[in-house]
Amino acid sequence: MNIKRAILKAAILVAVAAFSCAEALARPATKTQVHTGGPCPLVLPQSPVTVAPGQPEIEPGTTKGIVNALCEVTLNLVNCGFKPTSAVLTCDTNGDGVSELIITLKDITLVNANLVRVTLPPFSDQLPGTPFPLTCCGGTVNLVLTRTLRAGDDNVFGDVTQSVTCAVDIGLRAPVVVSVTPSDGSCSIDQNLFIPGSCFIQPDGKPNVTEVFAVDRSNPDNVIQAKRFVILNSNLIDALFEFGEANAGRTFLIFVSGPNGTSRNLTQLPDGAPEDCPTGNEQGVPVTFTCRSQASPPDAPAPVPIAPLVNGCKLNRSASGVFTLTLNGRFFEGTKATVKGVALKKVKLKGFIEQENLFTKAVLKGRVCENLPGIIIATAPNGAASLPFQCNEVCAAN
Numbered sequence: 001m002n003i004k005r006a007i008l009k010a011a012i013l014v015a016v017a018a019f020s021c022a023e024a025l026a027r028p029a030t031k032t033q034v035h036t037g038g039p040c041p042l043v044l045p046q047s048p049v050t051v052a053p054g055q056p057e058i059e060p061g062t063t064k065g066i067v068n069a070l071c072e073v074t075l076n077l078v079n080c081g082f083k084p085t086s087a088v089l090t091c092d093t094n095g096d097g098v099s100e101l102i103i104t105l106k107d108i109t110l111v112n113a114n115l116v117r118v119t120l121p122p123f124s125d126q127l128p129g130t131p132f133p134l135t136c137c138g139g140t141v142n143l144v145l146t147r148t149l150r151a152g153d154d155n156v157f158g159d160v161t162q163s164v165t166c167a168v169d170i171g172l173r174a175p176v177v178v179s180v181t182p183s184d185g186s187c188s189i190d191q192n193l194f195i196p197g198s199c200f201i202q203p204d205g206k207p208n209v210t211e212v213f214a215v216d217r218s219n220p221d222n223v224i225q226a227k228r229f230v231i232l233n234s235n236l237i238d239a240l241f242e243f244g245e246a247n248a249g250r251t252f253l254i255f256v257s258g259p260n261g262t263s264r265n266l267t268q269l270p271d272g273a274p275e276d277c278p279t280g281n282e283q284g285v286p287v288t289f290t291c292r293s294q295a296s297p298p299d300a301p302a303p304v305p306i307a308p309l310v311n312g313c314k315l316n317r318s319a320s321g322v323f324t325l326t327l328n329g330r331f332f333e334g335t336k337a338t339v340k341g342v343a344l345k346k347v348k349l350k351g352f353i354e355q356e357n358l359f360t361k362a363v364l365k366g367r368v369c370e371n372l373p374g375i376i377i378a379t380a381p382n383g384a385a386s387l388p389f390q391c392n393e394v395c396a397a398n
Contacts, residue, residue: 039081040166043143046074046117048272054255054262055174065171066120066131067138068261070269071277073120073131075105077145080116082162084108084145087118089168091136094314095203099142101133101392126390129264130282133392134198135312137208137234138173138260142166173199174261175208177287178311180254181330187243187291190227194238194330194356195254196311197263201234208260212239214252214289217267224252232353232360235312235328241289249293253286263287307384308335310376315368315393323395325364327376332357334381337364339391340374369395 049058051068058065066073087108090099107119120131127133142165149160177197185191195212202208212229216222224247229239237256253265265287266279278284312328325344327337337344345366349359362378372393378386 039079040143040164041080041116041145042078043166043168044076044078045069046076049073050270050272050274052174052262052264052266053270054257055264056171056261059171062169063171064169067136067170067173068264069120069131071122071129071131071274075118075120076111077116077118079114080145081164082145082147083110083116085147087146088144089120090142090144091132092139092141092203093135093137095205101136103132103136124390126388127282128284129278129280132170132173134176134178134282135392136173137199137203138171139203140167140169143168172202172208172260175199175256175258175263176282177254177256177263177265178281178283179285179309180287180289181306181309183288184290184292187247188245191241191243191289192238192356193241193254193289194236194309195256196236196309196329197256198235198311199260200231200237200256202260206259207231208258209237209256210259211257212237212255213257214241214243214254216247217251217253217288222247222250233328233351236330236360238353238356243291247291249291251288251290253288306330308332308378308380308386310337310378310386310389313376313389313391313393315372315395317396322365323368325368325372325391325393327362327364327378327389328360329362329378329386329389331359331362331378332380333359335359335362335378337362337376337378339364339368339376340371342367342371344368 043063045058045063045066049066050070055068056065087105089103091101092099093101105118106121109117111117122128123131123133144165146161146163151158175197176199177195179196181194200209209231212226214224224241224243226239227242229237231237255265256263264281268279269277280286309330310327314326316324316326331349335347337347344364348363350363351360372395373391375388376391377388
């Protein structure tokens, strides 16, 4: 009897591997047997895939470059072997060889027996202009396709799950600029600007920014190069500009550029871009600095306090098993932080910049895991609060 059951089980597994893409699935899952491996499909983007000016075009016949795509991207999976019920991309965000970030694909559609089509949607409401979170700086990601054969009268062994993991080169990301601080000032004196963003350093540790410049919004020929700049970390640049009194009253678009292209800061959509795609940066926000007019009102309002800035997060675990969450950005002495509205017990600031009297890192302890993933807000002692930042880190169970 045991021999017969083993032969029947082997026959079912062979049948599962041979199922075509056209077969549909039904009934809820119970106990699951997982079978991994198998041939990978050919992954090709559906044209057109549009990028911002100054960024590398998508290489024909490849996915290389889609990390810079404007808004959603449709992918064709040729000779997939089976119709997946779920598809995700996983991205290594810190260069340690482990894919920490999961990007869920949608609209899995069987076109014919040899073609399945999936969609990479905009990542979130906070990032309507890109399908990739800002912490994913490109390179090779993993495409994981999965489907489950449900238990039934013709399958007494429980659910069987097929899964295949394939390497996909999405190209290296152009640097991303989120904002600039301050956003205005007198151009009769040099302006020291903090430029937060992501992917300022490549996965191999080399700089991804070799140039920082400003373009007059009303006259693209009027370009001001930064006198000097420093890449403080992968999420923050300190740049010094000399705009000059002649530019009083003008507004400048801020850009950074490097070996993988120029940051996005659109004033209009390029040809081929989806109609509902936002202008500005990946968040749909224009990044600008305005030179104040020379004639200032006699009773100018007090300057707005500079708020903290959160533009990155990384979960760490000590040898004793204690989790801490490190935030990147701009922080001031006495800054407090909340995760999903819950105040953290301890906030330790690191990376002090004496000239600016601020810190570039904040290490959070206590009640970290129970609120991740979640929105992070940092608040300075003067009450100025950062913009909400979505942290997708998750504490491992073991």
